[in-house]
Amino acid sequence: MRLYSFSTQNEQLFYPPLNTPYAITGLAAGDYTISSWVNGWDGQPYCTNPAGGFNVPEIAAPCGGVSGTIFNDADQDCVQDTDEPGLPYRILTVQPGPRYGMTDAQGDYFIGMPFGLYTLAQPLVDEAQLCPILAPVPFTVNGGTPSLTIDLADSSFVPHDVEVLLSHHRVPARFPVHHLGARCATILRIQVGRFRYR
Numbered sequence: 001m002r003l004y005s006f007s008t009q010n011e012q013l014f015y016p017p018l019n020t021p022y023a024i025t026g027l028a029a030g031d032y033t034i035s036s037w038v039n040g041w042d043g044q045p046y047c048t049n050p051a052g053g054f055n056v057p058e059i060a061a062p063c064g065g066v067s068g069t070i071f072n073d074a075d076q077d078c079v080q081d082t083d084e085p086g087l088p089y090r091i092l093t094v095q096p097g098p099r100y101g102m103t104d105a106q107g108d109y110f111i112g113m114p115f116g117l118y119t120l121a122q123p124l125v126d127e128a129q130l131c132p133i134l135a136p137v138p139f140t141v142n143g144g145t146p147s148l149t150i151d152l153a154d155s156s157f158v159p160h161d162v163e164v165l166l167s168h169h170r171v172p173a174r175f176p177v178h179h180l181g182a183r184c185a186t187i188l189r190i191q192v193g194r195f196r197y198r
Helices: none
Strands: 002-005 010-013 030-039 045-056 063-072 091-095 099-102 108-114 116-121 127-131 137-141 147-149 152-156 162-170 184-192
Touching: 063 137, 091 108, 099 108, 108 116, 137 147
Parallel strands: 063 147, 063 152
Antiparallel strands: 002 010, 002 030, 030 045, 063 108, 091 099, 091 116, 116 137, 127 152, 162 184
16 A cells, blocks of 8 residues: 655655554544555555545634633732722733733633743833732643633722722611601711722
């Protein structure tokens, strides 16, 4: 049997047993022709089956990805607390590539990529990336870690505009209250500075 590769322009000869299925393995991606040959009465090979063509497709490289959340780390502890919102619609860049990703409405993202060594960066204006400390963040996608989680904790250089503290409680009936004749009191304190709510 003769196998010819158009990609490498080389031929290989195989001698399978007659009337037995035979598999050829380890072929590189590309276009091939195959034909069978037998030796004639004079010892010279001749073609008994005209060439047939086939293609070995290229298999996509192994792949994985990186995902995580970008959030406003108000207490700067590098952990997203329940009152620290994700930052929506932020653009991320992975190099080499470049490959781009964007956070969703909750600040979550996913970027798929083949195995390799990469860095993850986010453009920041009036903000600093607290965690991870290295920026851009280096990471590796491979068979051991095909999917990584990298959360990015950011903090603003611009102070927040207002602080509002609200409290509400019911006053027992035996205590007189002179607040528009109501039996409850509401306290509202507004302080200029950074934003905090309770």
